[in-house]
Amino acid sequence: MTEQFNINQFNCSINGTGQTLIWAHGSTGSIQSEDAIGLYAWHRFPKKLQLIRYDAVGHGLSSAGKCVEDYLWPELANDMISIATHFSTPSALILGGQSMGSATCLFAALKHPHKVKGLILMNPPTAWHARAAQVGDYHKIAKAARIFGGKGLAKINAKHWDKLLPSWLINGHEHSVLGMLDGLKLMTRQTLDQLFRAAALNDLPNKQQLAELTMPTLILAWHGDKTHPIETAIQLHAIIPNSTLHIAASIDEVNEWPELISEFCLRL
Template sequence: MTEQFNINQYNCSISGKGQSLIWAHGLTGSIQSEDAIGLYAWHRFPKKLQLIRYDAIGHGLSSAGKCVEDYLWPEMAKDMISVATHFNAPSELVLGGQSMGCATSLYAALKYPQKVKGLILMTPPTAWQTRAEKVDDYHKMAKAARIWGGKGLAKINAKHLDKMLPSWLVDAHQHSVLGILDGLKLMTRHTLDQLFRAAAMNDLPSKKQLGTISIPTLILAWQDDEAHPVDTAIELKKALPLSTLHIAHSMDDVNDWPRLISDFCVDLQSN
């Protein structure tokens, strides 16, 4: 497990000043892949707020982990807070992320409740019973990763993007959607093997644990994505006392997400 934090191991991006949003990408993603697909419109994020993005351990341009345990979500939550601390972010943070980044944020809020002012959970991953049903799939992915590596998996996945994203999103972003694979292309066989083995061990906090998180939370989900089912988002909405849920049914709905994220952060800054 990670025993000592070294910021030089992490690729980070920081802009703006004020209330800090610490943002974490999804599994096999990166800052580069988020920018390539163009859903987030980070260039429009208010400059009166501080935005800190980083490539998670083993992802993008950050250093690889030493063992499978480094990719467990509670461990990655420690990294998230350490990144914020290094940049002297205010004591009360907004934490957010997509899929794996959701889980990272939730575990960080559980471990450091005094530091977290708000949460943004974008397309929460499979969890609880539905995740247990996919454990074998993650082990198969680990095996495939040992054979094909990041570039090989990216080439295969490029033919099946409709299994990774809603078909209506793929259709709307035909010219940029392959960018979602940019992070995967950079990853080695060894890193992917450890990452997918960790994915088989990972799960969201229990609903009882979630009930203790009394922090304003924005949940953003979309339909028609098996890896990020709406049911997970609905259960999170039920479990988190101060949460609001928005479900996207079309690209027009998703295009409104950058505004929802910005407004959420601005409102927390003013409170």
């Protein structure tokens, strides 16, 4: 577990000034892979807001973790708040993230509710009973990672997109969807092993804790993704009092997400 925060361990990107949105990518992702996909359109994010993006520990160009515990979501939440505090006013944060990043946001908001003005949860991951049923799968992936490494797993995933993403999304972004694997290709066997063993231990906070979150929350999900089932998003919407839910079923609806994120941040 990280004993002392060191900003030099993290690859960060900071643009704009004003109200801060700090954004966390998903598992095996990175700043580079998000840009390669083209789904987020960060280049259109309002310049009068500050956008902080970073590669999580062991991802992209950030330093690798030392042990499994460094990849647990509460620890990632500590990293998020430390990075945000380093670059911005800590009492005026909007936290946002995709998949693993959205889980990071929830733990950070629960630990530092007085610092958080809003939450953006994109594609929340499997949680609670559904996640418990996948523990064995995460251990299998960890074993495969020790054998094949990041490049090997990327080749395998490239042949099985239909099991990873909705078909309508693949068709709509067929020229850029392979960019999702850019982050995975860079990851070492040891990092992936620790990451997926941590995935077997990770879960979202319990529902009683989440019900205590009162800040405005934007939840974004899409149909047809087993790793990010809409059931998680629907339950989060029911639990978090001041939340709004958008569920996409087409590429046109997903293409509206960057504007929804910008509008949400500007309102705050």
